[in-house]
Amino acid sequence: MTETDLVIIGAGPAGMAAALAARARGVGRILVLERNGFYGGILNQCIHNGFGLHYFGEELTGPEYAERFSTELASAAVDVHLDTMVLSVSPDRQVEYIGPKTGYQVVSAKAVILATGCRERTRGQISIPGTRPAGVLTAGAAQRYVNLDGYQIGRRIIVLGSGDIGLIMARRLTLEGAEVVAVVELMPYSSGLTRNIRQCLDDFDIPLLLSHTITEIRGKHRVEQVTVAAVDADRKPLPGSETRFDVDTVLLSVGLIPENELAKGAGIELDPVTGGPIVSDRMETSVPGIFACGNAVQVHDLVDYVSAEGRRAGDHAADLLLNEPAAKEDLISLTATGDITYVVPQQIRQSSLSAGIDIFLRVKRPLPGGGVITVCADGTPILRFRRKHLNPGEMERLTLPHQVMSQQTAASFSISVEAP
């Protein structure tokens, strides 16, 4: 068994930022393991623009954003193995992997960063009745076939779910000559970014059917027809509201879940809401020395924040490796309550209070008139943030300022939201 300082699993935006940050801090031996044959992960197939406004201050496409990092990473003193699959990570940080050049290997690392991204929910997870013909794809798989491989995936298309990838693909397929008959969303609001409704659907007159769902998919070999019905407040289809659409393709954009198989195998405690590891403000999981970042922790809207989270994980892994290991610290829990779906990080170190803390959260339902987000220390309000609009599709980022946080001696923090 070989030994190394830091193993990073995944060379997408989170993993690349983590590797560069750790290297810049002076970590000696860094090994990055990537399942694909290329750097950049999902960014390669996200050929649309809108990336990098926060991180680089300019608007880039996914491949351009990826190339900024991959060029730097290729010239940094970091070992990257492509086409390499990690099989397991043990609680004592032995990483088992296999690749075409290396064969089967086990490496023992002083620190590990999980940057494994997320995956799509599939038809099996949402149980649409009907036959099982070809032509039912997840939106991300369709994006890969179209943008990386150059296939035409269908001519008349319906999209179920209004997540961002579904919206982006509705536009993309329309531009490539397909007809997108509708985007169907179960909830009374879209889970996608408002700008994507505007530029992907409205620009092309693609109808968005809110509070609707697909109740049946029909077709022998290929999709031939789907039935769409309106749903009631309990999301149950309303009899008599059915409409049939003749389509050859159904795209599913019904949510993303963090890839957490390796985390589970390592015995890392997961957050039941995010589906990713519970992390502290330094992106460390419940297993000492194993960090996590990016979509493996929470599904982000913006890659810019993924890069920032990757960099934070890389920085803190470097701290652990280069400095005297800090004495075991008490962690203060940060809990989402009421209409807040989740908050990341879920734990704050006592020593971080003096530095101020960036947190991310989502709300459970749209608050079109905005809302006031309140942070409480042991139940007593200590901070309030006003937001003009709050939407489950748009992640909120808050900085808890050090001026206030450094005064705190609470055993727990909680966060809630109310309409103003």
Add this chain to the structure above:
Amino acid sequence: MIDLICICCPEGCRLQVDPDHDYAVTGNRCPRGETYGREEVISPVRIVTSTVRLTSETVPRLPVKTDRPVPKSVMFQVMDEINRVVLNPPVRLGQPVISDVAGTGADVVATRTVTA
């Protein structure tokens, strides 16, 4: 007053454009929003992104974009021209693929580097 959602970045600012007062824009959090709000009402433009064919063993499609926004009304003409292009590697990021696409004055440029 015309209500718009800014599409310049994922913030999605809610803009208000006043056509009676020289298309004055409010609700924007950055200067791009002001330009967008005004243009969107007077003459809407978009960046078009797509891919072109590449004669590479490993990378079959090259991602491309218009290097500046083009009128919304010519997006499909831009796509027609993009769909006729076949390129041989190597290609470098930013390399022009089509100049003055659809008479817009914009170039279509490569958005990644492909060495072989």
